[in-house]
Amino acid sequence: MRLTEREIVAVLRHHHYKITPQRRAVIQTITAVTSHVTPTAIHERTHREHPNIGLVTIYRTLEILARLKLICELHAGDNCPSYTIGTPEHHHHLICSGCGQVIDFTRHDLTKLERDLSAETGFEIKSHVLDFTGFCGSCQKQKHRTT
Template identity: 40%
Template sequence: MSHTHESTITHLTETEIEQRLKQHGYRLTGPRGAVVEAVLGHTRPFTAEQLVAELADGPEAIGRATVYRTLEVLASVDVLTRIVSPDGHPSYLSGAPGHRHHLLCELCGTTVTFTACPMTDLIAELASDTHFEIRDHTLEVFGICPACQQAGRV
């Protein structure tokens, strides 16, 4: 059996998310609902601009600023995780952050979330060697998923 503890992303429903927003003192508005719905429509990582585009077409025509603000809110409420790829482009994943890392397919975006973090020992060691107070780390893994390998998209 594996030690990676792959985790299925806990899939929240729209109402659960809206509950959570309320609990944190956020209002439940039309535009916000539309953003939540759009976010739930994605199982793969998406960028803020993608969402802006989708929602600009939609019936409600949500503004750019609102989309960005809502993404921030959703991330702060643990409905979304924001990750940054090595080339510096941020994208969002639905699912709570917490201590989690991701394995992403560079071609199709398929994402596997895992909770095993090999950093604990290293961090302790670095801290005792350097006397840094360690606060954060990045760790994301990139590769090609089996489907893309088979499809010869490599």
């Protein structure tokens, strides 16, 4: 279950952010897309419908959405900072090095490990990232071609 445009708008309103056409456009783009996308990619897509939206606005909107945990930031290899719409449940990633697609999965509980580490190191643990990287089915096949 991913967040909808409607829900995101409601949260923004609740935090007294203005609902501008530009922000709606960004939210629409990001909810419509299934994969993680970079700020530039979001700009390009949004720009099609709203030709006069600036890249700056994308950055500013993403910053707000990330702070409110409405989108999920991904740091990994190429496309380093990229974003996807937040899922209320915490989740992890499975990233294809070939085509860049990202599959989310929720499985796997790390609370015990988290508690142990915290006890040992004195850290107050806030969050974690668990990302697997590899090659999806079709990219595996492509690797065997003699391009």
